[in-house]
Amino acid sequence: MTLLSVQDLKLEYDGRTILDGVSFDLAQGELKVIMGPSGSGKSTLLRCLNRLTMPNGGRVVFEGRDVLGPDVDERALRQRIGFVFQNFALYRHLTALQNVTLALRHLRRMPAAEADERALRQLARMDMQAHAHKYPAQLSGGQKQRVAIARALAMDPAVLFFDEPTSALDPLMSREVVNILHQLRDERVSMLCVTHDLYLARAAGGRVMFLDQGRIHAEGEVDELFGPNADPRIRAFFHQELQQAQAAQPISPAQPMDGAQPVDPSGPAGSPER
Amino acid sequence: MSFLQILLQLTGGVGYTIMVTVACSLTGVVVGLGVAMLSRLGASWLSAVLGAFTFIFRAVPVLVLLFIVFFGLPNAGLRVPPLVAMMLSLGVIAGAYLAEVFRGAFDSVDASEVLAAEAMGLSRFQILRLIEIPQMLRFAVPGMINEFTTVLKYSPFAYTVGIPDVMKEAMSLSATTLRGVEIYLAVGIIYFLIYKLLVTGVWALEKRTRIPGLTG
Amino acid sequence: MISFLAQMLEYWPQVLSGLGNTLLLAAVISVTGLVGGVVVFYLAISGGPLRRRLTEGYISFFIGTPLIVLLFLMYYGLPQWGPKLTPFTVAVIGFTLNVAAYNARYLMTAFRGLDPDELQAARAQGFSDIQIFQLVILPQVMRLSVPALTNQVILNLKDSSIAFLIQYAEFFAQMQDLAIRSFRFLDAYLVAGAVYLALVSVVVVAARWLERRYVLPGVRRAR
Numbered sequence: 001m002t003l004l005s006v007q008d009l010k011l012e013y014d015g016r017t018i019l020d021g022v023s024f025d026l027a028q029g030e031l032k033v034i035m036g037p038s039g040s041g042k043s044t045l046l047r048c049l050n051r052l053t054m055p056n057g058g059r060v061v062f063e064g065r066d067v068l069g070p071d072v073d074e075r076a077l078r079q080r081i082g083f084v085f086q087n088f089a090l091y092r093h094l095t096a097l098q099n100v101t102l103a104l105r106h107l108r109r110m111p112a113a114e115a116d117e118r119a120l121r122q123l124a125r126m127d128m129q130a131h132a133h134k135y136p137a138q139l140s141g142g143q144k145q146r147v148a149i150a151r152a153l154a155m156d157p158a159v160l161f162f163d164e165p166t167s168a169l170d171p172l173m174s175r176e177v178v179n180i181l182h183q184l185r186d187e188r189v190s191m192l193c194v195t196h197d198l199y200l201a202r203a204a205g206g207r208v209m210f211l212d213q214g215r216i217h218a219e220g221e222v223d224e225l226f227g228p229n230a231d232p233r234i235r236a237f238f239h240q241e242l243q244q245a246q247a248a249q250p251i252s253p254a255q256p257m258d259g260a261q262p263v264d265p266s267g268p269a270g271s272p273e274r
Numbered sequence: 275m276s277f278l279q280i281l282l283q284l285t286g287g288v289g290y291t292i293m294v295t296v297a298c299s300l301t302g303v304v305v306g307l308g309v310a311m312l313s314r315l316g317a318s319w320l321s322a323v324l325g326a327f328t329f330i331f332r333a334v335p336v337l338v339l340l341f342i343v344f345f346g347l348p349n350a351g352l353r354v355p356p357l358v359a360m361m362l363s364l365g366v367i368a369g370a371y372l373a374e375v376f377r378g379a380f381d382s383v384d385a386s387e388v389l390a391a392e393a394m395g396l397s398r399f400q401i402l403r404l405i406e407i408p409q410m411l412r413f414a415v416p417g418m419i420n421e422f423t424t425v426l427k428y429s430p431f432a433y434t435v436g437i438p439d440v441m442k443e444a445m446s447l448s449a450t451t452l453r454g455v456e457i458y459l460a461v462g463i464i465y466f467l468i469y470k471l472l473v474t475g476v477w478a479l480e481k482r483t484r485i486p487g488l489t490g
Numbered sequence: 491m492i493s494f495l496a497q498m499l500e501y502w503p504q505v506l507s508g509l510g511n512t513l514l515l516a517a518v519i520s521v522t523g524l525v526g527g528v529v530v531f532y533l534a535i536s537g538g539p540l541r542r543r544l545t546e547g548y549i550s551f552f553i554g555t556p557l558i559v560l561l562f563l564m565y566y567g568l569p570q571w572g573p574k575l576t577p578f579t580v581a582v583i584g585f586t587l588n589v590a591a592y593n594a595r596y597l598m599t600a601f602r603g604l605d606p607d608e609l610q611a612a613r614a615q616g617f618s619d620i621q622i623f624q625l626v627i628l629p630q631v632m633r634l635s636v637p638a639l640t641n642q643v644i645l646n647l648k649d650s651s652i653a654f655l656i657q658y659a660e661f662f663a664q665m666q667d668l669a670i671r672s673f674r675f676l677d678a679y680l681v682a683g684a685v686y687l688a689l690v691s692v693v694v695v696a697a698r699w700l701e702r703r704y705v706l707p708g709v710r711r712a713r
Contacts, residue, residue, distance in 0.1 A: 052614060078616035089611035093630045103615050106625060155615070333690035334683045335648040337655075338662060342683060345669075346676035427556040434655075441558070445566075454567030462555045462563070469554035 002061075003028045003159060003190050009048060009058035011041070011214075018044050019055060020214035026159070029188040031181065031206030034216075035195060037237055041214045042194040043086070046161050049192075050081045063158055079107060082152030086164040088144040090136040096123065096147045097132040100154045108155070122150040126180070142173040149180065153189075160184070162193040166200050178203045210234050275451060281460050283447060287440035288464065294429045294439060295472075297357060298365040299422045305369025310376035311402070324373075331370035336428050339363040344435045356435040368425050375417030379410040412488055415480045422476070423469055430465075440464055494677035498668060508664030509685070515578070515660060516647040519585040523646065524639065526586050527593025531631070532623060534598060545594075552591035558652055560584040565656040577658035585646070592642055593635075600634035601627065633704045640697035644690055651686070661685065 004026040011019040018041045026032055036042050047053040049060055051067065051074050060067050067077055090099050100119035104110045110118070123129045126146035136144055145165065152160055162181075166174040174197065181204050184191060195201055201208050202222050209219040210231065218224075218231045225234060275283075313324045331339075344359035354362065383406050391401045430441035444461045448454045498505060534545040552560075564580040575583075604627065612622045632639075651662040662682055669678035 050614060052610065075616040075618060078614055081614070083611065083614040085607055085611055085614075087605075087607050089605065089607035091608055091612075091626055092605065093626075093633065102625060103617070106621060107616055151615075330687060333644075333648075333687045333694075335651040335662070335686055337651045338679060338683050338686060341666075342676065342679040346679045349674065349676035423554070430556050430558045441562075444562075448566060448570075452570045454570045455563060456567075458559055458563035458567045462551075462559045465556055465559060466551060466554045 001028045002026070003030075003063065004049070004192070005059075005061040006049070007059040007061070009045070009055050009060065011044060011048060011053070011055040011057075017214055019048070019058075021058070022211070022214070022216055023058075024209055024216060024219065026190060026192055028190055031185045031191045031193065031204060033193045033195060033201045033204050033206055033208045034211050035198075035201040035208055036211035037240070038196055040211045042196070042211055043163050045211070046083075046163050046192070046194050049161065050078050050083065075107075079103070079155055080158045082149075082155065082157035082160040084145075084148050084152050084160065084162045084165060087168050088136070088141075088148040090144055090147055090151070092136055095133050095135055096128060096139070096150075099136070099147055100151045103151070103155050119150070119154055122154045123147070125153065126150045141169050142176055145169065145173070145177065146180070159190040159192060162191065162195075164195055164197075165193065166195065166197045171199075174200060175203075181205075210237070212237070275453070277456055277460065280447065280451075280453065280457055281464070284440055284443050284457070284460055284464055287438055287443035288468070290432070290437055290439040291426075291429055291441075291465075291468065294357065294360050294364075294432045294437060295422070295426045295468075297361050298368055298425045298429070301361040301365025302368025302372050302421060302425065303418070305366055306372025306376050309369065309373035310380060313373070313377060314380060328370045328373050331367050334367070336364055336367055337431055337434075339367060340431055340435065356432070356437050359435050360429075360432055360437070364425060364428055364431070368421050371421050371424075372414075372418065375414050375421065376410065379414035379417070380406060382413045383409045409488065412480070412483070412485065415476070419473060419476050423472060426465070426469055426472060491674075491677050491680075494668075494672055494674040495681070497672050497674075498678075498681065501664075501668060504664050504667070505661070508659060508661040511578075511659055512647075512650050512661040513689075515581055515585075515650045515653060515658070516643070518582055519589055519650075520643045520646050522582065522586040523589025523593055523642070526590025527597060528628070530590050530594035531597040531601070534594060535601060535627075536619060536623070549591045549594050549598075552588050553595060557584065557588045557649065558655065560588065561652065561656050577653060577656050580656055581650075581653040581658050585649070589642060589646060593639060596635045596638035596642070597631045599638075600631040603634060604630055636701050636704050637697075640693070640700060643697070644693050647689055647693060648686065 002025050006025070007023050009019050009022040011017075022041075022045060024032070034042055034045065044053055048055045049062070049067075051072070055068065058068070062077070063080065066072075090096075091102065094102065097116065097119055100122055101110075101112075101115040104115040104118060105112065108115075120129055120132060123132055123146075126149055128143060128146045128150060131139060131143060131147075136147070139147065145168075149160075165177050169177065178200060181191065181193065185205065191206075193200070193204060193206075205222070207219060208222055208225050210217050210225060210233070212233055217233055225231075309324050309328065313321055340359060340363040343354055343362045344356065347354055387405060388401055391405050396404070429439065432439045433442040433445065436442075440461055444457050448457045451457070530545060530549065534542055534549070561580055561584045564575060564584055565577065568575065608626055609622060612626050617625065650660055653660055654663040654666065657663070665678050665682040669675045672678065
């Protein structure tokens with residue numbers, strides 16, 4: 001069943017075209033990754049889906065309803081969507097537990113005890129129950145990420161949006177995020193993940209869409225996009241990203257970075273000479 | 275008498291208001307610098323004394339200190355002219371607040387620069403004059419503006435010791451014309467204008483003497 | 491000095507009532523000024539550009555004009571138009587307008603230090619603007635502003651002496667009275683000063699305790 005249908009989404013700002021007719025669908029229980037270079041409009045796209053930013057044109061049908069219309073209850077819509085921010089955006093003045101219970105208590109009007117119990121379950125799902133009473137400043141990046149996800153899951157949303165989940169984390173933590181995505185995918189949580197992290201896009205395991213200059217240029221299974229017959233723009237993007245990634249990450253033999261590019265003219269990515 | 279005429283009549287006192295504000299602000303800077311520099315000498319008994327000084331003069335109300343100086347000291351045989359009384363009360367209190375501002379500003383000067391100057395062979399006094407004070411004054415600008423505007427807002431107390439500033443003009447005008455509301459409204463506008471002028475003026479000065487990368 | 495203190499003891503009911511009035515005024519305006527400050531702060535950060543401009547103008551004006559002018563306007567000026575308010579009423583209104591502006595300014599400064607992503611996250615969760623203000627903004631700015639807000643309370647205590655000029659029978663007014671009666675001006679004013687010192691010290695101790703209690707682990711404090 002189609003959970004989310006984005007049709008010809010357009011957004012212009014300050015004379016610049018940010019989204020130029022973006023269309024895709026997300027089925028229930030599906031995980032999709034939107035990949036693309038910085039500035040391609042990825043984050044803006046997510047923000048249009050829950051009306052944090054209003055697009056100029058197009059349609060978004062979520063749970064069978066058009067959400068861009070004038071009579072839409074924004075707040076109700078947003079409560080159906082779990083949004084995980086790039087910088088986690090945890091409320092600094094609240095503990096991990098309180099971060100998760102805030103919406104339960106003030107939007108769902110849940111009594112404190114019930115909210116706490118529910119929140120602890122979500123934190124446990126993210127393996128963070130031991131840190132429930134810590135403040136965000138006392139948590140590491142990866143821990144904050146988990147609390148942010150628990151917070152998003154607590155309201156039992158229809159879909160989870162991830163905005164660049166790995167950019168604020170070091171490479172080791174990125175692998176943790178992939179594990180979490182796999183865990184949630186196994187639990188049939190519908191997810192849309194936006195990223196410029198190549199490793200994440202490949203390892204997450206869902207269908208990948210390549211967004212560049214406001215349009216989706218390709219959509220397919222991981223290997224189609226990363227394979228030898230891939231769109232040249234995507235390959236160009238790869239080169240850029242790979243170079244940056246190699247500069248930042250220590251190359252270890254276990255990393256599946258080189259797999260699909262034996263005919264790459266600039267040489268095998270993971271070869272020891274590099 | 276129109277509102278405009280009221281305004282004009284009041285401006286006679288503006289000169290005195292500005293004089294009081296400037297005199298007390300300068301006193302404050304002198305006192306504040308003195309206290310800030312003395313406290314950097316490090317002697318613990320001195321720090322205790324200076325700490326007590328800043329605490330006392332930040333805890334006593336301006337009006338009370340003014341009365342102590344102007345109406346109280348004559349009991350001890352010391353008669354002080356009105357402006358000096360203002361300087362010894364409002365000025366010294368401003369100095370106590372500015373001492374804190376200057377201390378923070380001194381602390382913001384990079385210690386390694388002072389070390390480099392020492393290594394060059396400059397004397398303590400030269401280092402102070404050539405390196406620390408020029409930088410520290412620039413760091414202290416926001417704090418100084420804050421304090422000077424506070425001095426401006428306490429300057430009306432000058433009327434209690436007989437200085438014919440805007441406030442005093444307003445009171446006599448109010449008594450004769452019975453147009454109190456308009457008069458005090460005009461007074462408020464005048465003080466606000468002086469305040470704006472003061473702030474803009476000092477910031478303009480700061481901009482002229484700004485050093486790229488120091489306070490930006 | 492001893493003879494003055496003896497005289498002061500004779501008049502202890504007046505002195506005590508004066509002290510009570512000082513504390514009353516300081517306490518009342520600290521509360522109304524804080525509530526007013528929060529309201530003005532809310533107005534300054536929400537609503538359209540016009541409302542924000544007007545609020546900023548209010549803050550600017552009441553920070554830029556002497557408190558005493560406002561008090562005189564209401565106490566000596568208004569009666570010529572009709573309404574004659576008591577010194578206490580004038581003091582409360584005047585001080586509140588003034589203090590609220592300062593408090594709003596402190597809260598605004600703290601607000602600029604907030605993480606805008608947190609506000610976005612709250613919107614994304616579906617909270618209303620008022621809820622975001624109440625649950626995310628206000629708790630944080632209040633804690634960040636504790637030093638500035640408590641400093642304002644100290645100022646309120648000291649500035650309460652200004653009310654003496656509009657004939658409010660607070661502590662300094664009583665001491666002035668004693669000074670005139672006894673001709674011991676220096677003694678009277680020195681004692682007054684000492685009493686204010688003691689009162690301020692108490693508030694300072696309370697302020698430090700408050701600061702320690704409300705600091706969030708890892709959160710930067712506003713100056």
